[in-house]
Amino acid sequence: xxxxxxxxxxxxxxxxxxxxxxxxxxxxxxxxxxxxxxxxxxxxxxxxxxxxxxxxxxxxxxxxxxxxxxxxxxxxxxxxxxxxxxxxxxxxxxxxxxxxxxxxxxxxxxxxxxxxxxxxxxxxxxxxxxxxxxxxxxx
Numbered sequence: 374x375x376x377x378x379x380x381x382x383x384x385x386x387x388x389x390x391x392x393x394x395x396x397x398x399x400x401x402x403x404x405x406x407x408x409x410x411x412x413x414x415x416x417x418x419x420x421x422x423x424x425x426x427x428x429x430x431x432x433x434x435x436x437x438x439x440x441x442x443x444x445x446x447x448x449x450x451x452x453x454x455x456x457x458x459x460x461x462x463x464x465x466x467x468x469x470x471x472x473x474x475x476x477x478x479x480x481x482x483x484x485x486x487x488x489x490x491x492x493x494x495x496x497x498x499x500x501x502x503x504x505x506x507x508x509x510x511x512x
Contacts, residue, residue, distance in 0.1 A: 375406045375501045376474045378483035396507025404509040408437040410473050412466040439473050444500035448472040461494035463487040471498045
């Protein structure tokens with residue numbers, strides 16, 4: 374399973390969005406490997422255009438969802454402290470997504486530089502890198 378960050382969903386939904394991101398997301402969806410969570414839900418659906426909201430909401434209903442338990446908030450707080458102690462400041466929503474991915478033992482697919490910085494700072498997260506032509510890469 375791969376927790377798909379809002380940066381990917383937003384890029385893929387843009388008419389002029391990056392083709393490599395669109396293909397990689399399509400590959401994850403075709404393999405039933407894409408998942409989402411509360412922060413992604415708010416960022417993507419909260420910012421959706423009026424005419425796209427209903428269709429997006431229906432599409433998201435078919436994708437596995439990682440709920441936010443209290444333990445995830447506690448893990449996110451500790452992760453934020455560890456990152457800050459290592460000189461990395463990241464947005465709270467990205468820290469939540471990172472904490473959820475560690476708890477769910479899954480990778481994150483993001484085109485947001487904060488996740489690369491978190492990896493370098495020892496956050497314990499694993500990033501997803503699509504295969505050739507956007508194909509799903511199980512490794």
